[in-house]
Amino acid sequence: MSHDLKPSNTELVVLKVLWKQGALPMRALHEACFAQLNWSLSSSRTTVQRMVDKGLLAMERKDGVAHYIPAVEKTRTLANLTRDFLSRVMELDRPVSMSTFTGSQLLDDDELERVRKLLEEDSEP
Incomplete structure (x- = not known):
């Protein structure tokens, strides 16, 4: 992954939540970002998947539940x-x-x- 990868404003909202709170499952991440983004859960899922695809986030399983973590410092x-x-x-x-x-x-x-x-x-x- 490139060190020059620059997240969009929306992606930065998600990253800042995860940098502060640590790994979160999708619903908790959506709820933490909702006040700023005012999105549906479906839109949050789409954004998070794109961030995983771009290398901004990683997904790890904890007790069988997908949790998302920042993949960028x-x-x-x-x-x-x-x-x-x-x-x-x-x-x-x-x-x-x-x-x-x-x-x-x-x-x-x-x-x-x-x-x-x-x-x-x-x-x-």
């Missing part, structure tokens, strides 16, 4: 999305400042350090 994915946004949308051609992540509720201190290292590695010539 949170810190690398967020670093790639941030770099892409700043470059493609904002047309900034310089290293990403860590102040961009200040106050993030999605990353703890260890994850912020990992993002910093990823961004430094990726900006080296």
Whole structure:
């Protein structure tokens, strides 16, 4: 799977739920995402299957029940999305400042350090 795989906005909602909560069965994942996506269970199933096919999610069985887990690393994915946004949308051609992540509720201190290292590695010539 490519490290440059960038999830869509909808896929990012699903990933963020799984990064926070860990492996979830389909119904629990749907319920956790429903407030943001306002979708039917069928639409959630379709999206999750596409994410599995793309390599964003993996499925594992626990006690015979399918549970979904992220197949992409949170810190690398967020670093790639941030770099892409700043470059493609904002047309900034310089290293990403860590102040961009200040106050993030999605990353703890260890994850912020990992993002910093990823961004430094990726900006080296």
